[in-house]
Amino acid sequence: MTKEQLFKRYQTYCVKNDEIGVSVDFSRICFTDEFMDKTRLKIQRALKFMAQLEKGDIANPSENRMVGHYWLRNPDIAPDRSIAAEISDTVNKVKQFAAKIHNGEILSSTGKPFKNLLVMGIGGSILGPQFVSNALGNPVSDKMKVYFIDNTDPDGYERILHLLDNQLDTTLCVVISKSGKTIETRNAMLEVENRFKSNNLPFAKHSVATTQMVEDKSDLFKKAKNEGWLEVFPMWDWVGGRTSETSAVGLLPAALQGFNIDRLLEGAMVCDEWTRSKEAKTNPAAMLALMWFYTGKGKGEKNMVILPYKDRLELFSRYLQQLVMESLGKEYNLAGRLVNQGITVYGNKGSTDQHAYIQQLRDGRNDFFVTFIEVLKDRDEEEFYVENDVTSGDYLTGFYLGTRQALIEKGRESITITLKQVCPCTVGALIALFERAVGLYAHLININAYDQPGVEAGKKAAAEIINLQKRITGFLTANPEKPFTVVEIAEGIVSAEEKSNGVKPEDLQENVYHICSHLSANKQRKIERTDSVILSATAFKYSEYII
Numbered sequence: 001m002t003k004e005q006l007f008k009r010y011q012t013y014c015v016k017n018d019e020i021g022v023s024v025d026f027s028r029i030c031f032t033d034e035f036m037d038k039t040r041l042k043i044q045r046a047l048k049f050m051a052q053l054e055k056g057d058i059a060n061p062s063e064n065r066m067v068g069h070y071w072l073r074n075p076d077i078a079p080d081r082s083i084a085a086e087i088s089d090t091v092n093k094v095k096q097f098a099a100k101i102h103n104g105e106i107l108s109s110t111g112k113p114f115k116n117l118l119v120m121g122i123g124g125s126i127l128g129p130q131f132v133s134n135a136l137g138n139p140v141s142d143k144m145k146v147y148f149i150d151n152t153d154p155d156g157y158e159r160i161l162h163l164l165d166n167q168l169d170t171t172l173c174v175v176i177s178k179s180g181k182t183i184e185t186r187n188a189m190l191e192v193e194n195r196f197k198s199n200n201l202p203f204a205k206h207s208v209a210t211t212q213m214v215e216d217k218s219d220l221f222k223k224a225k226n227e228g229w230l231e232v233f234p235m236w237d238w239v240g241g242r243t244s245e246t247s248a249v250g251l252l253p254a255a256l257q258g259f260n261i262d263r264l265l266e267g268a269m270v271c272d273e274w275t276r277s278k279e280a281k282t283n284p285a286a287m288l289a290l291m292w293f294y295t296g297k298g299k300g301e302k303n304m305v306i307l308p309y310k311d312r313l314e315l316f317s318r319y320l321q322q323l324v325m326e327s328l329g330k331e332y333n334l335a336g337r338l339v340n341q342g343i344t345v346y347g348n349k350g351s352t353d354q355h356a357y358i359q360q361l362r363d364g365r366n367d368f369f370v371t372f373i374e375v376l377k378d379r380d381e382e383e384f385y386v387e388n389d390v391t392s393g394d395y396l397t398g399f400y401l402g403t404r405q406a407l408i409e410k411g412r413e414s415i416t417i418t419l420k421q422v423c424p425c426t427v428g429a430l431i432a433l434f435e436r437a438v439g440l441y442a443h444l445i446n447i448n449a450y451d452q453p454g455v456e457a458g459k460k461a462a463a464e465i466i467n468l469q470k471r472i473t474g475f476l477t478a479n480p481e482k483p484f485t486v487v488e489i490a491e492g493i494v495s496a497e498e499k500s501n502g503v504k505p506e507d508l509q510e511n512v513y514h515i516c517s518h519l520s521a522n523k524q525r526k527i528e529r530t531d532s533v534i535l536s537a538t539a540f541k542y543s544e545y546i547i
């Protein structure tokens with residue numbers, strides 16, 4: 001296509017919303033009118049499905065749940081009044097709580113104002129808060145200084161907790177877990193609680209939770225309630241983790257940092273209205289879904305590279321990686337057919353990535369399409385000219401336009417989302433735009449976007465490993481001072497009854513080896529290692545004298 005033709009396509013296929021300052025340009029995806037005609041019925045059906053979902057249909061059949069994240073920014077469309085009231089009450093509760101923290105009505109256990117915010121969670125319970133914090137935050141002027149813990153890595157805990165040395169008395173902890181049972185988040189909470197204890201500070205008086213407020217479902221809720229935490233904010237079963245940024249999950253950390261959550265909700269709501277349009281060509285979420293379908297032939301054959309030319313949006317690719325891959329990466333479709341669906345998402349930011357993998361994007365495998373994000377406003381502060389009449393921001397735009405051009409010249413396709421500026425409104429809109437695009441695309445390929453059986457499988461497998469470790473340490477502790485090889489340990493921990501039920505010690509040997517290697521590398525665990533060239537002959541023993 002010539003440059004003139006491309007500009008004509010831009011004028012035809014760029015959709016704009018001036019109210020929120022967002023436009024989406026599909027001109028650099030080389031679809032045809034024929035493709036649009038062929039998929040007209042399919043996308044109409046997907047839009048109808050979304051309309052039913054918003055009315056409260058059970059859109060997540062495997063978990064028998066409604067899917068209600070759209071109600072969070074417009075409670076009036078919730079299927080019943082009690083849901084609408086709960087949403088509005090929660091937004092008010094978030095705002096009031098944040099105000100009380102900021103104005104000192106709620107003080108720390110030592111009577112000091114809270115200055116730091118330590119947010120704990122994982123997956124959908126933290127990626128949104130991290131993205132929004134990075135997009136809207138200003139470490140110097142935010143109302144609270146934020147820290148995140150999103151893993152079960154002891155060294156990761158130390159790195160964050162060292163930053164808070166001598167400051168825990170002014171730290172407010174926010175523990176987020178919808179299920180209230182997620183192990184990584186529980187471990188983070190226990191570690192942080194322990195650090196508070198060692199500083200003689202009552203963790204409960206420094207903590208709030210966001211979780212399902214049902215005792216027999218959420219251990220976190222039970223703990224927070226029994227121990228009298230400062231507050232508990234609700235998560236509902238009709239909100240999925242990865243679509244929870246506009247619930248208390250995202251709103252509470254945002255409000256505590258001082259961001260305008262009303263504008264964030266408004267941006268999401270206006271984008272929802274925009275993306276309900278029945279005319280696919282003017283509906284950017286429908287167009288995104290169609291473009292994903294077009295580029296990947298409905299099978300995810302092309303990877304989605306997210307490339308914002310803005311440091312503030314750097315975490316958007318990480319946020320989208322989960323939203324897209326956890327929602328769309330499914331083994332079976334809704335008809336029960338094996339499909340192994342998904343779209344691979346990666347990215348970071350421009351122009352930084354031009355000095356990394358973009359070489360391959362231009363000259364190497366054509367297995368992707370790029371989603372550029374351009375931000376028109378450079379900075380609030382006074383401009384600085386790096387050359388005569390040229391700013392660094394001009395270069396940023398130059399690099400974006402140049403890269404897009406260089407890619408299309410080699411037949412590599414892209415979409416561009418342009419934001420007037422990065423602000424609560426456009427951030428809310430971005431979140432809403434992709435939430436709906438994922439829902440529509442899932443319908444095009446007939447999968448359930450709202451469950452995550454693979455995540456559950458990973459959790460189950462980890463629990464089995466911990467159980468195996470307990471058996472190994474039990475065995476070695478009961479037989480101290482004598483070294484046992486991997487083969488002997490595996491043999492020693494399987495009972496005769498288990499063997500008769502088909503459990504084979506040989507199948508446990510590799511995990512025994514890895515678990516013991518980890519234990520012996522951490523001296524406090526009192527497991528000593530004797531190396532051998534043959535791994536199965538590597539021996540481990542329990543030792544009281546190791547530390």
Ligand code: PA5
Binds near residue numbers: 176178
């Ligand atoms: O999107 C999801 O549903 C998941 O990524 C969850 O958010 C994640 O597993 C954390 O779950 P929870 O909030 O129950 O701790």
